[in-house]
Amino acid sequence: xxxxxxxxxxxxxxxxxxxxxxxxxxxxxxxxxxxxxxxxxxxxxxxxxxxxxxxxxxxxxxxxxxxxxxxxxxxxxxxxxxxxxxxxxxxxxxxxxxxxxxxxxxxxxxxxxxxxxxxxxxxxxxxxxxxxxxxxxxxxxxxxxxxxxxxxxxxxxxxxxxxxxxxxxxxxxxxxxxxxxxxxxxxxxxxxxxxxxxxxxxxxxxxxxxxxxxxxxxxxxxxxxxxxxxxxxxxxxxxxxxxxxxxxxxxxxxxxxxxxxxxxxxxxxxxxxxxx
Amino acid sequence: xxxxxxxxxxxxxxxxxxxxxxxxxxxxxxxxxxxxxxxxxxxxxxxxxxxxxxxxxxxxxxxxxxxxxxxxxxxxxxxxxxxxxxxxxxxxxxxxxxxxxxxxxxxxxxxxxxxxxxxxxxxxxxxxxxxxxxxxxxxxxxxxxxxxxxxxxxxxxxxxxxxxxxxxxxxxxxxxxxxxxxxxxxxxxxxxxxxxxxxxxxxxxxxxxxxxxxxxxxxxxxxxxxxxxxxxxxxxxxxxxxxxxxxxxxxxxxxxxxxxxxxxxxxxxxxxxxxxxxx
Numbered sequence: 001x002x003x004x005x006x007x008x009x010x011x012x013x014x015x016x017x018x019x020x021x022x023x024x025x026x027x028x029x030x031x032x033x034x035x036x037x038x039x040x041x042x043x044x045x046x047x048x049x050x051x052x053x054x055x056x057x058x059x060x061x062x063x064x065x066x067x068x069x070x071x072x073x074x075x076x077x078x079x080x081x082x083x084x085x086x087x088x089x090x091x092x093x094x095x096x097x098x099x100x101x102x103x104x105x106x107x108x109x110x111x112x113x114x115x116x117x118x119x120x121x122x123x124x125x126x127x128x129x130x131x132x133x134x135x136x137x138x139x140x141x142x143x144x145x146x147x148x149x150x151x152x153x154x155x156x157x158x159x160x161x162x163x164x165x166x167x168x169x170x171x172x173x174x175x176x177x178x179x180x181x182x183x184x185x186x187x188x189x190x191x192x193x194x195x196x197x198x199x200x201x202x203x204x205x206x207x208x209x210x211x212x213x214x215x216x217x218x219x220x221x222x223x224x225x226x227x228x229x230x231x232x233x234x235x236x237x238x239x240x241x242x243x244x245x246x247x248x249x250x251x252x253x254x255x256x257x258x259x260x261x262x263x264x265x266x267x268x269x270x271x272x273x274x275x276x
Numbered sequence: 277x278x279x280x281x282x283x284x285x286x287x288x289x290x291x292x293x294x295x296x297x298x299x300x301x302x303x304x305x306x307x308x309x310x311x312x313x314x315x316x317x318x319x320x321x322x323x324x325x326x327x328x329x330x331x332x333x334x335x336x337x338x339x340x341x342x343x344x345x346x347x348x349x350x351x352x353x354x355x356x357x358x359x360x361x362x363x364x365x366x367x368x369x370x371x372x373x374x375x376x377x378x379x380x381x382x383x384x385x386x387x388x389x390x391x392x393x394x395x396x397x398x399x400x401x402x403x404x405x406x407x408x409x410x411x412x413x414x415x416x417x418x419x420x421x422x423x424x425x426x427x428x429x430x431x432x433x434x435x436x437x438x439x440x441x442x443x444x445x446x447x448x449x450x451x452x453x454x455x456x457x458x459x460x461x462x463x464x465x466x467x468x469x470x471x472x473x474x475x476x477x478x479x480x481x482x483x484x485x486x487x488x489x490x491x492x493x494x495x496x497x498x499x500x501x502x503x504x505x506x507x508x509x510x511x512x513x514x515x516x517x518x519x520x521x522x523x524x525x526x527x528x529x530x531x532x533x534x535x536x537x538x539x540x541x542x543x544x545x546x547x548x549x550x551x552x553x554x555x
Contacts, residue, residue: 166374169340170391170439171363180387184378260378 045228053238056231061239070217071239077133077205078247081140085197089145090190093152107153114146119207126212136208136216143204144197151193155186184260191255198251202244287443287475288316288339293348295334308334309345310500318442321469321476321513323486325532326496327543332479334501336445339477340368352443363392369436371448373428375420381407381431382416388435406438407431409468426457433461437468446478450485462488463517470514483536487528488520495535498542505535 013021031050038049061067096106122139129135159182167177209218217240224233293312298304308331316322324332338345339352344359351357353365375384385403394402407413410430420428429449436444450458462485469476480486486493493507509528511519519525 162370162372162374163376165337165342166368166370167391169342169361169363169366169368170388171361171393172391176387176391180379181376184376187378 044230046230048231048234052231053234057235057238060232061235066215067217067220067236070215070220071243073133074205074209074217074240075243077136078140078201078243080133081137081205082144082198082201082247084137084141085144085148085201086194088141089148089193089197090152092145093149093193094156096149097153097156103153103157110146110149110153114150118142118204122208122211125208131212131214135212136205139208140201140205144201147196147200148190148193151189151196152186155189155193156182158189159185187259191251191259194251194255195248198247202247206240285317286315287318287320287353288314288477289351290314290335290339291349291351293335293338293345293350295331295338296346307500310502312348312502314494314503316475316477318475319473321478321489321491323490323493324477324479324496325481325483325486325493325536326501327498327536327540328481329499329543330496330539331499331501332496333447336368336447336477336479340366340445363439363441365441366443366445367436367439367441369433369444369446369449371451373420373425373432375428375432375435377420380417380419381412381423384420384431385435385438388439392439394439402438402440406434409437410434410464426453426461429453430461430464433465437472440472442473443475443477446476448479448481451481458482458485459517463515465489467514483529483532484520486532487525488515493528493532495532496539498539498546504539507531507535 034047035050038047038052042048092110096102096110118139121142125138125142126135129138163181163185164177167181172180206218209216210221211218213219213222217236221233221236224230224236291313293309294307295309297306297308312331312335314335324335326332337343339350339357341357341359341361349356352362355362355365375381376387379387382400382403385406386399389399389402390396404413404416407416410433412427412431412434415423415427415431420431423431429452433446433449436446450461453461466489478486478489487509490509493509495504495507496502497504507528511524
């Protein structure tokens, strides 16, 4: 490492650094084009320059306590819906994937429920859960829970026969096998489900927000759109996008930290000093 | 618990085992083993040699208690094996490394010892001793993916040894390796076993491996598998690579090949399309 540090100033950029710089350059170019378009080409009721949107973010969105509260509620709804989805998704997934019989009985039903376009149920959901948070949580939950279930089931299914046989021949109990073979095996698949679940959860909550809301983010979105006021509208949408990015990143970080075989250092305790 | 007629010299006894796979009466039904009986003595190294699909691994899996045979019985150390493993008696080494990829080498040893109910305080001592024996102690903290195939199989072998069961079942443990690595590992195995009084059943396709390692070679027929002949190899362990250069080694190897050739042809013929009559 010291050799590398000494020659750092002449070292060419690593592949990762080059990729990162090009990505930044691309984003800057897009922002610049949008800015120019806002100044010279766009209908001011539909699009305004990026700089004006940033200004609106301060002036109309972040300094309006009602909107900030609405965004807070939105974060709360996403979180609650997601936690519920994980709990139920994993439990149902484990139950459905635990035996061949369960899987063959339940899995087709789950798949059918998953492909139903849930938007068609949204009015019904609002009727039963009301205009408040409950409907949004329910809609986020019903979107997120299915990909989690499905990935848990398929994660359990792809456990290698060889590993199961090896564990059995070593005298592993059913619990040992689940704890050391099946669960670690399904972690990558589980996280696939969690990532997809988060995307759909955000979709569900925000869709419900837009569809019916008397004081939430959806209400303000509609308000700004109907006022032909793109500055605060895009500032608000940008805030939602930011929230979505943060949630997705949290899932990604959790995946990186919790996937077994990535992070731990193994300590070895032997009684005698190691001698060859 | 031992049966009244248990012979103390016999470690593994297989009586009249018949194994069918697939639904009875259906066209998929396969007769894998047909009335196989064999006895393996304590401390003996036995190879099961035969063409692919002859049921070598099936015998091993039945003895290891991974499943129950259609008919017949297997007895290990005087106890009947009825589709349940005896982890206190038997350790398995499989063809592919069965190290769990999400655990480091040392963690893989720990769970193997944990599954067998060993005392936690002994886990690391035993694991490191076994790793040292195969020269892999410095890789204890590595993940299996970070090791070469040969190193992985070496670790896998060490894990089979570290539990110190009297019987070791090895299902083509070197099949995935290149020939050179395979020879070195074979020598290592011979060295390791000379120090321990273990009973080994070793399944292989390789004639040279069978002759080099075994005390007795059970040559099997093509499917349905039966024991065709038993060949004795009178050579003490540990065996040196020089043994492979002796004329006796080639003779035994050729003898095995002569016995196997017809069986291999039968196996290959069975895998081909049916030939039209008169060709």
